[in-house]
């Protein structure tokens with residue numbers, strides 16, 4: 001541990017090496033966060049099976065400090081969106097995301113979560129979870145193998161390593177807005193579209209008509 | 214364990230040949246080219262169905278679905294009924310005008326029709342009069358339109374049939390997102406304004422689950438009923454499944470399953486795909502048993518095309534399907550223990566063995582889970598060298614020992630026994646009536662297994678027993694699965710000994726198969742129960758109708774029945790013992 005953390009600009013006096021480390025706040029903060037990411041226990045579809053396989057003995061997620069899968073979003077740091085996101089499910093996914101405490105991360109596992117995948121054209125399918133919640137890492141595959149998921153999680157850790165306490169949004173004084181929960185009407189409604197809905201629709205149609213010309 | 218016999222059905226001696234004479238004026242044979250079965254007038258349907266069940270012994274309704282014959286302006290409802298002691302299906306249909314399709318509900322005759330009729334209402338807009346709760350089941354209440362109707366188009370609609378013109382080499386490639394308003398997969402009726410619009414919410418769902426209070430009569434406590442939602446995000450629901458339960462104290466008085474959170478429009482997409490394009494989609498139905506899903510679909514299309522795979526392919530098919538059954542049952546047992554509270558450790562043992570079988574799948578098909586290995590009239594490729602040896606080692610050495618180990622640890626375990634015995638009992642009569650299938654049906658004392666009742670492939674050559682138990686509870690479902698793993702091992706042992714050399718594909722492998730017009734119903738005994746594919750072809754490169762009879766979905770019809778009177782914690786165990794896979798429930 002101490003080697004990994006030590007800052008070479010401030011060498012530790014001989015005799016104390018191996019017992020103390022001199023390091024920056026960012027480094028120890030990020031190190032402790034990324035070594036204990038708790039994913040939410042939340043499976044959507046086929047990809048969830050590979051996620052469970054990754055947590056099992058052969059691939060052993062515990063090696064990365066991530067084996068503590070929490071069933072409650074309030075105890076989770078990471079949401080692995082493991083499967084097809086449907087219109088019927090997206091309001092619940094957004095609500096779960098809002099319930100997770102900061103800092104929180106989202107990992108889109110598989111083709112479906114990243115962009116709709118094989119079912120993209122379906123009438124009940126959202127083409128990627130990133131239409132509603134911000135995604136940190138995308139993993140391709142259908143389903144991604146456990147190795148690919150692990151690779152994605154390591155990328156996730158690298159991303160955490162690059163963050164700084166001074167800049168992260170969750171230590172600023174202004175509150176972080178919740179994502180408005182989509183509504184189920186005649187079709188899925190994104191509340192962000194509702195103000196001036198009719199005008200937006202008209203503008204879009206005009207734009208498309210102009211393009212078709 | 215009660216040693217009850219399976220219920221005897223009376224009057225099963227008469228043959229369907231004489232059926233027409235028994236129903237003069239009610240029944241006409243379906244004479245369309247390639248079609249089978251009978252047409253029944255809608256107003257006579259209930260009478261016909263009741264007599265069919267009571268006098269002719271067709272007590273098991275396997276599948277109900279609708280077909281939209283747009284060019285003829287006709288909506289057809291297709292029923293597949295069986296006798297529980299085996300034999301082929303009796304197919305009957307009823308036709309109603311497409312503009313206002315109204316059909317009498319058969320829930321009163323076969324309660325197993327409940328969810329399937331709701332699905333036909335939801336997706337095709339067929340109204341079933343007399344249905345106790347005709348609400349949408351896969352989409353939400355308030356959704357605009359009935360999506361499986363042929364003239365209903367989704368936002369991302371491009372063309373009626375694949376491959377799309379713009380994907381051809383000379384095509385003008387574009388993204389559909391750029392061609393529709395909002396650029397998202399949404400569309401609204403033209404006069405719709407979201408301001409002032411009130412969502413439907415769950416009132417309709419909660420109606421009938423009223424919060425009645427029990428005032429107590431001095432001898433018992435005064436209690437209130439309470440409605441609790443389990444899921445869709447809940448560690449015990451095996452995916453995105455939701456149960457609304459009413460509780461009196463901790464006792465379940467009513468339960469309503471809510472599904473559709475993983476409805477990915479398999480059938481709509483399937484009717485646009487060419488035949489072979491659907492093969493990888495079937496992998497994603499019951500994603501733990503992709504190989505046997507392939508089997509069912511291949512059988513249905515092979516029936517239509519009237520071809521047979523070569524010997525070697527038949528053997529490989531059986532080996533793969535049985536390995537799949539082992540995988541799926543191991544998973545089910547591991548996760549049943551999870552649901553009982555033994556968190557993850559037993560599942561780890563099960564997953565460990567599963568991984569070894571997945572290695573075999575990966576070797577033969579290139580993918581661990583989504584194998585896409587079967588083709589019409591054969592297989593995608595032969596076994597790579599050495600695979601048979603790996604399978605031998607697994608099946609003769611390792612797996613039998615591991616199954617014994619599970620047996621030793623679990624079967625006599627005191628906690629398993631006290632949590633499972635007598636919990637979630639489904640009587641044999643109810644199991645048949647609710648169209649339960651697979652281990653759920655067999656644990657209720659009905660020795661019905663498609664591999665025996667109507668053998669497909671080469672299952673008639675193997676020596677195996679149909680696992681059956683008579684208690685109908687969670688414990689017996691577990692024991693049936695354990696026994697089935699052993700029987701599957703036996704089948705694979707015989708198959709690897711007998712497998713011949715030779716071709717694995719009849720004729721050349723072709724991508725654009727020619728499928729003559731007609732209908733076919735291919736069914737296999739999947740790990741979860743009877744998986745059926747109902748395919749209607751009109752001679753074009755893509756199926757006109759592609760319906761899946763999903764065992765997990767239909768097994769859920771009996772869930773409320775099993776759960777009433779038990780505690781909340783038992784509901785979790787009961788759901789685990791049915792072993793549902795949401796990919797298949799919602800499709």
Ligand code: SF4
Pocket residue numbers: 045046047048082083084109110111112113117118141142143144497
């Ligand atoms: S990406 Fe593939 S495996 Fe994953 S959920 Fe989608 S269809 Fe299933």
